[in-house]
Amino acid sequence: MQKISVLLFLAWVCFLFYAGIALFTSGFLLTRLELTNHSSCQEPPGPGPLPWRSQGEPGACWMAARFSRVVLVLIDALRFDFAQPQRSHVPGEPSVSLPFLGKLGSLQRILEIQPHHARLYQSKADPPTTTMQRLKALTTGSLPTFIDAGSNFASYAIVEDNLIKQLTSAGRRVVFMGDDTWKDLFPGAFSQAFFFSSFNVRDLHTVDNGIMEHLYPTMDSGEWDVLIAHFLGVDHCGHKHGPHHPEMAKKLSQMDQVIQGIVERLENDTLLVVIGDHGMTKSGDHGGDSELEISAALFLYSPTALFLRAPPEEPEVVPQISLVPTLALLLGLPIPFGNIGEVMAELFSAVEDSQPHSSALAQATALYLNAQQVFRFLHTYSAAAQDLQVEEFHRLNNLFSKASADYLRLLQSPQGAEAALQTVITELQEFLRGVRAMCIESWARFSLEEIRGRLERTKSQGPLTVAAYQLGSVYSAAMVTALTLLAFPLLLLHAERISLVFLLLFLQSFLLLHLLAAGIPITTSGPFTVPWQAVSAWALMATQTFYSTGHQPVFPTIHWHAAFVGFPEGHGSSTWLPALLVGANTFASHLLFAVGCPLLLLWPFLCESQGSQKRRQPHGNEAEARVGPEEGEEEPLMEMRLRDAPHHFNVALLQLGLKYLFVLGIQILACALAASILRRHLMVWKVFAPKFIFEAMGFIVSSVGLFLGLALVMRVDGAVSSWLQQLVLAQQR
Known part of the structure; x- marks a missing residue:
């Protein structure tokens, strides 16, 4: 298998995962349609004349300006x-200042x-x-x-x-x-x-x-x-x-x-x-x-x-959005078209002496204008998006119709109808609060079809074959060097106290690799296939390091200070560089472990002692098909064993990459399932949606890092092959 084919196949698998993440994201993350309609003084919020308008008075629109x-x-x-x-201090209780x-x-x-x-x-x-x-x-x-x-x-x-x-x-x-x-x-x-x-x-x-x-x-x-x-x-x-x-x-x-x-x-x-x-x-x-x-x-x-x-x-x-319609009417402006806030009615109680209406009627009028505007928005939005709850929409429609009829009837004879006005105020407030509750519920627009649909999982079915190469520790040495060069700038993005965590990270990784090497004797069949448990442990270590470095999958705990490393005075108008620095700080563990994933394949060869193994005699048909050195001849050891079968080595790298992607895919699949099942949970904003976003970003960073790590191994292999060819040609002269 050619090296470019391995990378292209892995890129295709990554694309399938990206597509699944995108499909789930389109169905899960909360969205709504933004309307570009605008309110104006020339267009009343509802049919009929405005109930409260001072004709010819400066500043009058839907309602006369108070400020x-x-x-x-x-x-x-x-x-x-x-x-x-x-x-004030309460006797008998501890003083808290x-x-x-x-x-x-x-x-x-x-x-x-x-x-x-x-x-x-x-x-x-x-x-x-x-x-x-x-x-x-x-x-x-x-x-x-x-x-x-x-x-x-x-x-x-x-x-x-x-x-x-x-x-x-x-x-x-x-x-x-x-x-x-x-x-x-x-x-x-x-x-x-x-x-x-x-x-x-x-x-x-x-x-x-x-x-x-x-x-x-x-x-x-x-x-x-x-x-x-x-x-x-x-x-x-x-x-x-x-x-x-x-x-x-x-x-x-x-x-x-x-x-x-x-x-x-x-x-x-x-x-x-x-x-x-x-x-x-x-x-x-x-x-x-x-x-x-x-x-x-x-x-x-x-x-x-x-x-x-x-x-x-x-x-x-x-609600904070109640300030918008309140300020609009107090300033004599139309309420913004897409507002779903409720006016703060008590601000419309003190009316001028020239107005014949009572305090309750003034409040009812402000609420009625507000309700008309919200009702108009709901009908426009439902025609464009059609994602509002139908039954609740009809209930609110009937409630507004009743409240509107009651208000217009009282407007004809407002005197001595304080109790009825309070009923109208209650009905209008119930309508406005019901609309807000419905919008909160409906605009959490979880599409179960997209959430369930086409989340791809790819599992390698390649043959378990033994690969063979040469040149001792050339691959692992290049990997360790690259990881060291990558780790130092990532370490600089963290606080000083995190340096010990990075040290423990490398020690823990070293122990895991040695346990892997000890658990897979180099003489057994299939030493070039990394066990599932090793790949799973490697992926879990990336997650563990994410938490060990002080991160959590919630936005308030993002280490924003990383944006100023090397730039204490800030970045001016640039946003890409600080975003890159913060992202590198957040997903450093995902990147390091993904780039270092090929070490799971290389480390057993690196730990093999030179001269400790003899070439194993093939059995059965394999012995008949292959003609090897005499028994007792020393077999090339360490990573030199990977030199004999380039095709099998590429397959082993492909298997490793697919296994790692599969483990990461299982993690994000579990996160997506939890988010979709608990999509109406109280903590969906705080826990499940951020967790899914962090998991998706971690998968993307890990897949890119894995691609770079495998590409580095293949680049080193190509350089070794070229050098060996030059060496052979030099010896033949």
Whole structure:
């Protein structure tokens, strides 16, 4: 068998596995169809006239604007408890002082002094809790999909209808300062922008200080309608130190001073929104769906009264996407077309004296407009994608029809119908919350046909033959040299404490190879076929080393610091190099063991003592067919035995490669089965989907490494053959 044929066959087998992974991925990973439709003031969200529209009033659209300006302060990773006060000591219980509690004291003072002007909410973010997905949700009002998590390093412009698009279409001046992720999401959308690189998570101050340099002068200039400031220091502090570090207290105190300065400059027609896009774990990471990761703070304040009632003792919990329709209606804008969030109804309670409607009617009107917009989106989406649950869709359709009829009937005679209005409000809220629940369920679009279909498994059926070559340890020496050269740069990508793990890795591999050599006497038949148990142990060692080096198959534990090895100042605008460095750090064990896989075939020959074996006399027909040296003549030992039958050696390499791919394929098949069976499990976002992605990436890296390792052995074999031919020709002269 020619060497090129072996590599081509292995490449074909890898392709089959890649195709199976792609088919499963298309059926398992959460996706949804993005619609490009846009809302506009000229097109009402539903049939008939708008129920609340001030004809000829400036700023009127679906609803009259309540605010002319908004200051949106986005503090990245502002967990909800970061905005809570320091707990008072309870007698008899141990005193607990957390460094992040009570540092945003200005929020608490405002809530105490002006309870009708401000409110603190606990906003719940939808996983994955990565910054780009949260920004998309905070501007579109829709849900993120898990497959978008992979684009967190390379954001793309949002094509769906969103708040920024609505603001610019209405001629509002949007000024942005902070995280440069917004530049990729909304290219050319801002009238003025100050972008700062967000990738260097070790830098706690550059972005925040840059914002503070421009924030107050911009506010004082008055040349803005919406001002967005995206601070990154809290998030970076969490990544670098964790939330319990004293540096977190300093960073939150700095944010508190920023908020105080903004409040002092607010005018009566301006709304202040302070929000966190997500939370963080106890270690300062985020990306999953734990309570600490999805729990973020949301604070609203205006110099004019916002609420009829004082805030409750416990802050209300609201979905994060509820901010989108709320801001749209408060600013007199159409709600973005794809929004499925529910307006925060209590913000529409305080109506002006010129309006004849009651507080309950004002809330019902805002909810009705919101429900009309969501209902329109559902019908458009169902016609384009047809993946919503039919029975639930019909139930929600009937619920909206009933609530709509009740609202329109009450609109004709609103006086003295407070109880009926509360019923309508409850019906509209039930509809909106039911839609959100259905979308969460339906957009986890697991296609069982694709999940089950065509996951290929290839098993070698080649003959078990003995190969023979020459030249001692030339193959294994080349392999060990290549592995050493590969291991050192991979080691540099890890923390110093991991160097001991790499040492134990090589010692463990050395012991396994020696056990393999001791368990396969070189005189037995078929020494060139590596046993299944050896291949399985080798593959499992790669997985074991993955965990031993501090990795886990979840996104929050990725070693992002590897991106800055050799580049302490960052990479500028480049994303490929840091992604490559982080990937090499994550899948170093997969690459090393895959490249070193041919050692399983070569090591028994390397361990053979020269002169300890004599050529074994063939038996039966084999003895008649072959004419060998006289009995007692020394047989070529070590890897020189591989020189006698190139065809059989290639078959042995092919068998080894197929066995290794088969073992890896079994691992990813088991992972795919678990993910498909448990596709509706509560932890599918946090455990099963990331595990499948890591397993698939590990398979791809391992298959490439295996291909390179076998290609190296064949390249050495070709060089040895060429050298021997030259040697023979030189001796014949």
